[in-house]
Each structure stands twice: as C-alpha cells, then as structure tokens.
Amino acid sequence: MTSYDVIVIGGGHAGCEAASAAARLGARTALVTHKIETIGVMSCNPAIGGLGKGHLVREIDALDGLMGRVADAAGIQFRLLNRRKGPAVRGPRTQADRRLYREAMQREISAIGNLTVIEGDAFDLLTEGDAVTGVIMKDGRGFRAASVVLTTGTFLKGLIHIGDRKIPAGRVGEEPSLGLSETLSRFGLKLGRLKTGTPARLDGRTIDWDRIGRQGPDEQPVPFSFMTDAIVNHQIDCGVTRTTDATHKIIAENIHRSAMYSGQIEGVGPRYCPSIEDKIVRFGERDGHQIFLEPEGLDDDTVYPNGISTSLPEDVQDAFIRTIPGLEDVAILQPGYAIEYDHVDPRELRLSLAVRKMPGLFLAGQINGTTGYEEAGAQGLVAGVNAALAAMGREPVVFSRTDSYIGVMIDDLTSRGITEPYRMFTSRAEYRLSLRADNADMRLTPVGIGLGCVGHARRARFESWRHAYENGRALLQSLSVTPTEGKRFGLNLNQDGQRRSAFDVLSYPDQTIDGLKLLWPQLEDIDRRVTEALEIDAAYAVYMERQAADIAGIRREESASIPEDFDYSHLPGLSNELKQKLAQQRPRNLAQAMKVDGMTPAAVSLLLSWLRRQERCVLAAGRAAQ
Numbered sequence: 001m002t003s004y005d006v007i008v009i010g011g012g013h014a015g016c017e018a019a020s021a022a023a024r025l026g027a028r029t030a031l032v033t034h035k036i037e038t039i040g041v042m043s044c045n046p047a048i049g050g051l052g053k054g055h056l057v058r059e060i061d062a063l064d065g066l067m068g069r070v071a072d073a074a075g076i077q078f079r080l081l082n083r084r085k086g087p088a089v090r091g092p093r094t095q096a097d098r099r100l101y102r103e104a105m106q107r108e109i110s111a112i113g114n115l116t117v118i119e120g121d122a123f124d125l126l127t128e129g130d131a132v133t134g135v136i137m138k139d140g141r142g143f144r145a146a147s148v149v150l151t152t153g154t155f156l157k158g159l160i161h162i163g164d165r166k167i168p169a170g171r172v173g174e175e176p177s178l179g180l181s182e183t184l185s186r187f188g189l190k191l192g193r194l195k196t197g198t199p200a201r202l203d204g205r206t207i208d209w210d211r212i213g214r215q216g217p218d219e220q221p222v223p224f225s226f227m228t229d230a231i232v233n234h235q236i237d238c239g240v241t242r243t244t245d246a247t248h249k250i251i252a253e254n255i256h257r258s259a260m261y262s263g264q265i266e267g268v269g270p271r272y273c274p275s276i277e278d279k280i281v282r283f284g285e286r287d288g289h290q291i292f293l294e295p296e297g298l299d300d301d302t303v304y305p306n307g308i309s310t311s312l313p314e315d316v317q318d319a320f321i322r323t324i325p326g327l328e329d330v331a332i333l334q335p336g337y338a339i340e341y342d343h344v345d346p347r348e349l350r351l352s353l354a355v356r357k358m359p360g361l362f363l364a365g366q367i368n369g370t371t372g373y374e375e376a377g378a379q380g381l382v383a384g385v386n387a388a389l390a391a392m393g394r395e396p397v398v399f400s401r402t403d404s405y406i407g408v409m410i411d412d413l414t415s416r417g418i419t420e421p422y423r424m425f426t427s428r429a430e431y432r433l434s435l436r437a438d439n440a441d442m443r444l445t446p447v448g449i450g451l452g453c454v455g456h457a458r459r460a461r462f463e464s465w466r467h468a469y470e471n472g473r474a475l476l477q478s479l480s481v482t483p484t485e486g487k488r489f490g491l492n493l494n495q496d497g498q499r500r501s502a503f504d505v506l507s508y509p510d511q512t513i514d515g516l517k518l519l520w521p522q523l524e525d526i527d528r529r530v531t532e533a534l535e536i537d538a539a540y541a542v543y544m545e546r547q548a549a550d551i552a553g554i555r556r557e558e559s560a561s562i563p564e565d566f567d568y569s570h571l572p573g574l575s576n577e578l579k580q581k582l583a584q585q586r587p588r589n590l591a592q593a594m595k596v597d598g599m600t601p602a603a604v605s606l607l608l609s610w611l612r613r614q615e616r617c618v619l620a621a622g623r624a625a626q
Helices: 013-024 053-062 067-074 098-110 179-186 245-253 276-282 314-321 373-391 405-416 437-451 456-478 483-488 502-506 521-525 528-559 576-585 601-625
Strands: 002-009 029-033 047-049 075-081 091-096 115-119 122-128 131-137 142-150 159-162 165-168 191-198 201-203 213-215 238-242 290-297 300-306 332-334 337-344 361-363
Touching: 002 013, 002 131, 002 373, 013 029, 013 098, 013 115, 013 142, 013 373, 029 142, 047 053, 047 067, 047 373, 053 067, 053 091, 053 373, 053 405, 053 437, 067 075, 067 091, 067 098, 067 373, 075 290, 091 098, 098 115, 098 290, 122 142, 122 179, 142 373, 179 191, 179 337, 245 276, 245 314, 314 332, 361 373, 373 405, 437 456, 437 528, 456 502, 456 521, 456 528, 502 528
Parallel strands: 002 029, 002 142, 029 115, 142 361
Antiparallel strands: 047 091, 075 091, 122 131, 131 142, 159 165, 159 337, 191 337, 201 300, 201 332, 213 238, 238 290, 290 300
C-alpha cells in the first residue's frame, strides 16, 4: 500500500490550496479527485474576491498560495470595490474566464514536484482506533498517510433540486460522496445539512445587449498577487438588468413548486446570497432586483446571470427569465438548481482545523459550513500547512483574529459554529484598520517564511520590497518641519510650534509623497513601489497606535489556552447554566470563552484565575523535576 505524508481529498479550491501548501512544506502529498480535468473548476459564479473575500485572497497569496496568481492569470474584469472609501474596506475582485482559471490552476498543481494526483472516488477513511491513517477508494485501492485533509465541497451526500426533481450529485454530472458522511457520523461528529444554489446559464448570443446597462472594468487593473507585475488579459464589460413586476408575479404564483418552499430541502441556505425566490418572498415590495450578466469567458458564449439563483422547475425558470429586459428571447443552456449537502459542525475542530475526535484528520471548505471559493481556499491553506506540520511532528500554526481575516474566520467557525453558510465580510473583523488587503504581505509573508511555505522567488521579492519600505519610512521619519516653515510651502499645520516629521505630515488629508517633494527634494529617493503603502500607513498611524493596546490584550487572552478535557463542573462560582454552555462549546482559550453567551466579567475572572493557578503549578512541577 502506497504511503504519503499528507493525502488531500477533493480537487476544488480548498483541496488545491491544501495540497499545494502541504507540498511546499516538503510533505510527500497526494491529491485525490474524481477527475483530473475538474481540478480548479469554478462550480458557481465566475468571479474571485469582493468585500472581505478579496482580503482572504490577498492573505492566501501572502502565504504563497495559488488563488491570487491563478485569478490574475484568468481575470477578464478587474474592479476594486469601495475604491472611494478607505483602504481598510476596499475589496479587490475579478470576473474570471472559467477555462483560463481551470487551466492555470492545473498548471500550478502539475508543476509541484512532490505532489501526486490520484484520480478516483475516495469512499472511506482508513482508521486505527480513533486515528485516521489513510484513505480507501471506491475501487478498493488504499493509501496510507500520516495526515488526511477532507475538502469535499458540496459532495457529501450532495443532492441537486430542480423543482420536484432530485438528482444525487456533488455538482452537475458528478456523483456525490456517500461513504465519507457515514464514517464521520460513526465517529460521533455532529453533522448538519446546508444548501446553496446557482442560476440558469444563458446563451449570450441570444441576449439583447442594447437594452441593458453596462458595468466596465477599472482602467488600471489591480492584481491580487504580489508576484503579478501586470494584467495581460483583455478586459470586458458586464451587462446590468433588473427583474420586473411580471418576473415577481410568475415566481410568486409558482413559489409552491420551488424546492426551497415545497419542503423538499432540509438544508439552510446562505442569507447573503439568497435565491430569487427568497428575494421575492422577503423583499417582494421592491420594484426590481439587480442582475449582473457575467460572460464566462473570452471565447465562451455562456453568460452567468448573477442574482437569480433558483430551484424552480425548468418551465418556470424559462417563463420568469423572459420577463427580464434584454432576456426576452434568451436561450437557456442549463437550468438553475439548488444543492444540499452534509457539513460538519466546525466546533468539532481545533483552531488548526484538525478534528478533535479523529487525530490525523483535517477539514477545510464547505464541509466546515462556509460558502465561497475564497473562504474554502483560505481554510485549505491552513489545513494543508497544519496537516504537513503534524506529519513532520511539528507544532501547529494558529492564526489570530488580530493578524488576519483567516484568523477571524477560523475563530468564528470554531467558537460560534454556524446556523447558515458562513461568508466573510470586513465587518466581522474588529481590527480591520490593520487587516487591510494592501498590507497582507507585510502581515503574513514573514509568517509563511518562518513556516517554510513561501518559495524562494516570493521571499526574494518580498524582502527587496520590505527593505525599500523600511528605507522609505526611515527617511520620512528623519525629516521634519515646524508650522512656520511648512506655511511657506503651503502646508496648513497647527500653529503650535511643534516640529513634525514628514511621516506625520503625510497623515494629513490629501497629502502625498509627491506633494511633499517641493519641501523635501530627497523624497525622490523613495522607491516608487512603496509610496502607496507609506501613504496609507501614515494616514492610519494614529488609529493603529490606539488599537495596539487592544490587540495586545486579545493576544494575551488567546494565549491563555484551556485544556480540552477541562471539567467546568468543578469550577466554583459559575452558574450551572454557564457550566453547561462552556462544557458544550469547549472554548479553546480565554478569548473564545469570553464570547460564550452569559459569560460575565466575574466568570471571566474566575476562569482566568484558575488558568494562572494551573500555569504556576506546571512551572513549579518543571522546576521540581530539574
């Protein structure tokens, strides 16, 4: 039986990142997928990034992951969302060419030397006691591994719904995974049922483009990857149209035929990406719902109508789509559908994404209750890194919610669980002023270098950039001006007699490095690559100083770990209700414990006192042993 250090099951966005990350750390890695040609397939909308999601892609890239580079290679409409707002809430996004994305991802995977791709259906897990030791294929083959990463997407007991039709599938044309769900349930993991959906695919040649609006790309595309010098693909427009009263009437009259509203679907759908049925039921008073008509490729006539995901029967889809301006004579290439699937309660996981009840098993992606390519890819990277570290006997890496959106997402999932598919937003991060998309490399690439998951090319480019940044910042802080001196150069500074550095002056509204060169000609020496980063950091400097103490406090709380087998029933001073909640939710550290409903300041003090007492006991035992 062939053995590997890490086996990754699933060739979607989570699986590709997991396999790549494990291999980059030097683990002998296998990627198991139904079909090699489906690696990197974009199952739903042809887009990467967005608000919050774009931050995750930048963080994946900062750790030398694949998604940013692949999106840059496939992007055909780049837009920086919230451009007019502050840098902290800007979201890079690109519409992608499905074929180019798939091909670019497959090139990346095939170029990894110690990664083997195995084609077939992973039916079950090899186990010894509670520990996972490998994979059993549907055709009887077996493979051993020190760590296994499960990234099954929508394949765990996947079931497609189109009206009253039910089709067992992980996605259109591909069989679901049945055995793995039974195995996870057998080991006592809490499973749930979720739902997502997709709209019909349209023939762009039959759309009346003259009757609809247009949304164009940015004039200067902003890449996702630190390694991308320029976007070379032709950039395209999207179409924009809206539903009508006639659309709403047809949907309302047939709502009982929707799989979502006929009682056929058990799973909960994503609140922030609702079906058109949900929109009509919940927001029926609106005069229309916006639809973006997104071409799926430069040489593909298929169009993705973003905004009308549905599980209505095909005849109803055909009828309501034709009431939308520009789509009166459209040809439908594939009907929309809903798909429901099993997921694991993410509170079953450690912060490393390891399953607590099944040593050697890691989970990533929609199996953990998330929705979206970006959330899946970020989890895949973390699971792949930690699976490789576990195989090598090294300690896991845990990302803090104070240093990354990755940390925010994993902390949310493992501490709070989910009641609907989890989607990343900038509002989920308490310290989003410091967790910006533009500084992901500065925050996380040094972490990746320390772990060993950042390649030589990225490391060299990053260190050159960081050296230029540090030199530029040092120069700005070495130059200074008084209010009187500044006034002669048009600087409107407070007349308080205080001397200010060039970095301080740069924090003033509308100030730029170019604008200060009249006063300080030596600013010409600053590397052009780092000017925007210096200007943003100067603008946020005063806020960052205020946040520093809060962030330090959170990190202290996160470092106060709670043993997984801690018996809360023996902790005096807590109510029985709170003891039950703590025992059920099993917070990993003090920061997570503080989020438990009903946790009072007094209860926090009791728990912290116990943790400190335990720490002193451990230290005393260590000294006695010496």
